Amino acid sequence: MNSLAVPAIGGAELHVIEFGDIVNYFSPYTAMLFAFAVLFTVIAIVSRPERQVDIAFGGDAYYTKDIQPEQLKFQRFMAIACGLATLGAVVSGDVFNFTLFTSMVGITNIGIVAAYKNRHVLNAAFQYGIVAMIATVPLFGGAAIILATTGTLSMWELFGSAIAVPLIAKAFLVLGVMGEGMAPFYVAKAEITRAPGAPYVLIIHVSSLLLFLRVVEIVLSM
C-alpha cells in the first residue's frame, strides 16, 4: 500500500482515512492542528457570545451590545461549518480537496461577518469577500498546474522526491490560501474583529491560521 514519503516534515503518518482516491491522513503535525480546530469548534458551539461594553460619552454610563437570537443561531451554524471545513482542510491528503475546503472556509468567514448590520463591518466583509473570490484563481490555478505538470494530486505522491513540483504552482497555492484566509493581510480582519460575538469571530482567525500552517507544510514538503 502506498503511504507517505518517509522523511515527511510533518512527521510519520499515524492514521489514514480513505475516500477512494482522496486519502486523508493524520501526522503528528496535522493531528495537532486537527485537535486545535476541534477544540475551538467545540468552544464556538458551547459558549455564549460576550456582551461588549461600550462607554457612553460624557459620563460614567455604559451599555452592552447584545446579539439577537436569530443572528446568534446563524453565526453559530456558520462557525460550525467553518470549523468542519478547517478540520477537512488540515487532514486532507489531496491538493484539490484541500483547495476546496479552503474556499469553503473563505465563504463561511464571509457568512460569519455578513450577519452584522454595522455598515463599517459589512464594508470590510465585502472587501474581504472580493479578495476571497479572486483568490480562487491562484488557488485552483495552483492545483491545476500541479496536476498538469505532475499528473497527480495526491500529496503522498507529491511529497516523494521523485516528483518535482514547479515553483509557480507552490507560489500560487500559498497566495490562494493567503487570499481565502487573509493570513497576513489582516487589515479587513482588524475591522471585522470589532464586531461582537467573540467565539465566532475567533473561529475566523483559527481557521485562517490553521490553513496557513497547513499550506506551509504542504509547500515545504512538495
Place this chain on the structure above:
Amino acid sequence: MGTGVTGAICIAAGASAALDMLPLWGAGLLIVVAFPFFVVLLGLWWNASEGEGDIPFIGY
C-alpha cells in the same frame, strides 16, 4: 479534589516516563492536558472568596 487529581496525573506521567513505563510523547500529552487544569484549579482552590461577576473596567 480536581487539583489533587490533575496534580497526581502530572506527577504520575512524569514518573512513569522516567521509569520507561510510558513513551515520552505519551507522558508529554498527558501533562499537556492535565497541567493547565492543575494550575487553574490550584489557584481557585486557595484563592479568596468568590464574588459576583462585575462589569469590565471602562476607564479611570
Place this chain on the structure above:
Amino acid sequence: MKPEGQGSIISRISRALSNYDYLAGVYALLVIIITIIGIVSLPFLAYEDVQVYPKHIDRSSPLDPYDRGGTPFNTTAVHAQYPDNSPYLGYVTAYLTPLSQFMADGSHHLGTTIVSHPGGIIDEILYNTRGLDTVVETSILFVAFTIAAYLFRRKD
C-alpha cells in the same frame, strides 16, 4: 493623523496597508507579480503525459463522444490513483440506464451526462473515487445559499 503623502516611507506604506479599500488592489498586485514570475518560468514547465484519468475517446462506438470503453454493468479500465481503495471501480462508469440505453440504440448523437446516460468516467470520478470533492462542493453551495437567504430574509 498626517495627510496623505507625508511622513517617512515606512509610515506611508503603513497608511496604504491600513486602508481596507486597497485590500483587493494589494492582493491583485501580489498575484500579478507571481504571475509574471510564472510567465518567465513558462519554458521550464512541461506537461506530464502520465496522467490519472486520461481521456481516450472511442470514435467508432454508437455512444461516440462519450464512450470510454468497458462493458455495461461491469468494469472498465480506469487509471485511478489508488485502485485498491475502490474495489468496485468501473461499475459506476459502465452502466446504462434504460433511458440512455434506448437513446444510444436509437441515435448516434444523443450523448450522456452524469446519471441517465452511460456517462463514461466522469460520474465514476464524481461519485466514487473522488466523492469527497463532490460532498465539499455541494456543502459550499449549501453554505452560500444559507448566507444569501439569511441576508435576504432578515427584517431590518
Place this chain on the structure above:
Amino acid sequence: MNAEFILGLAVLAIGVLAVAFPRDRSYLTRLINLEIPAFGLLLIMLSFDEMLALLTFIAVTGISTFVLVRILERRGPV
C-alpha cells in the same frame, strides 16, 4: 493544436481585454462583455471534449448573469 483551441484562446484574449478595459466604463458594458471570455472558455473546453463541464458552465453562466442583473437593477446605471 486544433481549430477550436486556437479560436478559443483568441476569443478569450479579446474578451478579457474587453472586460478589463471596456470602451465606456458602465456596468452594463462590462456585464455584456463578460459573455465574450465565457465563449472563449467554452471553446477551450470543447477542444478537450470536456462536455459535462461545458454544459454545467453554460447553465451556471446563465445563473451568474441573473445574479449580477439582480444587483444592477437595484443599483441603477453607471
Place this chain on the structure above:
Amino acid sequence: MDAVYIAGLGIAFLSVIVAFYAILREQDDLHRILLTDLAEILALVLIALVATDLAEALILPGLVVGISELMAISEVFLVKESLSRPRYSPLSIEVMDSAPAIMSLALVLYGIVLSGFSGGALAGVGAIFYFMCRGHDERFAVIETASGYAWALWIFAFFIFMVLPEYWLFGVMTAGGAILLKVTGKMSLVGTMRGGHNE
C-alpha cells in the same frame, strides 16, 4: 500536448495579468464584483487546460465555488448599500409574456433527462426564468425544505458508495435524482429572491 499546454498556459497567464491589473485599478465596488466574475472564468481556464477526465470533474466544483461566492457576496453588497428593492418597475417586453412557459418547460424537462448536477443547473436556469417573468407567490419555505431533504438524500447516497459499494446502482440513481432536485430548488430560490422583501 506539451505545446498546447504551454501555449494555453501562456495566454491564461497573460489574461490573469490583464484581469488583475484591472482589479488593481478599479475603485468601484460593483465593478469589482463584475471583474471577480472574470477571474472565475480564468480559474476555470487554468483547470480546463489539464485536459483529462479528472480536469473535467474538477471544473464542476470550481464552478460551484464561483457561483456560491458570487451569490453570497452580491447579497452582502445589496445589504451594505441598503438596496433592498428594485429602483424601477419590472420590465414588460413582449417575449417576457410568451416565451417563459415554453422555454422554462424545455429547460426543466431537459434537465430532468440529464439529471445530476448539470441537469439541476439547467433546470434551475429554466425555473429562474419562469419565476422572473411570471412573478411568484412566496414559496421560499417549501422549496427550501424540499431542497434540504434532497441534500440529505444525496449525502446518504454518497455514503452508499463508501460503505456498501455493491449497491452502486441504487446509489447513483439516488444521488443523481437528489442532486437534481436540490440544485434546481436552490437555483429557483434565486429566482424568487428577485422581488422585494419576503413578507
Place this chain on the structure above:
Amino acid sequence: MIDIFAAIFGAIALIGAAGAAIERDPFAKLIAVGVIAGGVVPFIADRGYLDVAIAVALVVPVTTIFILLVCRREEA
C-alpha cells in the same frame, strides 16, 4: 469539419467577439454576442454533441433576456 467551414465559422465567432468588444450600444453588443454563439454552435454540433448544442441554444437566449432587463433602463 471541412476546413473551409471551420474557417468560416471561426471567422464568424471572431467577428462577433471583436464586434461585441468594440460596439458601444448595448443592443448592438447583444446582437454581436448572438453572432459569437452562431459561430460556436457549429463546432459543438460537428463534434457530435447534439445534446450540448440543444442546451446552448436554450440557455443563450435566456441569458440575453436577463441582460435585456437592464438594457431597457439605459434607454429610459
Place this chain on the structure above:
Amino acid sequence: MIDFLLFAVFTGLLLHGIHRKAIARIQGRPGPPIWQEILHSLKFSFKETWIPATASEVLFVAVVLVALGIWSAALFILLLEGSILMLFGIYMLHKIVEHGLGLSSGSPYGKFGAIRSVISAASEIPLFATIGAIYFVTGSLQLSDIIAYQAANGPLLLLMPPVAAAMYIVILSKMHYSPFAIIEAKEIVSGNRTEHFGVWRAALDVAFSLKTFVLLYAFVLIFIGGIPFAAVLVLMLLLLLSLSFVCALCPMLSPYDTVTMQSLATALVAVYLVAVVVIA
C-alpha cells in the same frame, strides 16, 4: 518531565524579572527585585477571582487553559527534539490566545488589544521565512537533525545571520515593553489581559513565562546547537539582556508601522534566500 516543566516556569518568571530589572537599570531607575514576577504570580493566585458579567464564560476560561497547554506542549517538543514546524505552529496558535483573551471579556480595552493583536499578525511572516531558510539549508525540520547539522558544520548563527536576525525580531515582538508590543501598550490599560485578573492572571503569567523560556531556548538550540545545558542557560540570559537593551532604548512603534517593519524584515530574508539559492 513535569520537573522540567516546573523548572521552566520558574526560570521563565525569573527571566521576566531580570528583563524588568535590566530595563529599569538601563533607564536609570532602581527597578523591582528580580524575583518580583514570581511573587506577582503567587499574589495573583491568592486574589479574589470571578468571571466578568459580560464575558463569554467558556471562552474566557478556555483561552487561559489553551495558553498553558500550548506552551507546555512547545516545551516538550524542544525537550524531545521534535519538529520545529510544530513549534512554530504553536507560536502562531498563540495568536489565537491573544485574540481570545481580548475578545472574550467584552471589555473595550481588551477588544482594542485583540484588534491590535490581529493587526500585528504580520509578526508571523518573518518566522516562515526563517523556517523555509532553515529547511532549505539543513534539509530537515527535526530539531535533532538541525543540532546534528550544526555539530558538523558550525552554528547556523554564523552560517546565515540574516535568518537569525529575523528570528530575533520574532522573539523581540513577543517580549514585554518591546517596540512591537502594541497589544499591551499602556494607552489601552493592559491590552488584551485587562479583564483577566486573580487566578486567571496568575495562570497567564505561568503560560507567558513558559513562552519566554521556550522562545529563548529554541533560539539557542536552532542557531547555536547542542551545548551543555548550563551553557544554554547562560546564552539564554545573554540573549534576554540584549533584548532588554532593545526594549529599553526603542520607543514603541505605531500599530501599522510594526506591520510594515516586520514585512520588510521578511522581504529581506526572502531576498537573502534567493541570493543564497542563486549563488549555490
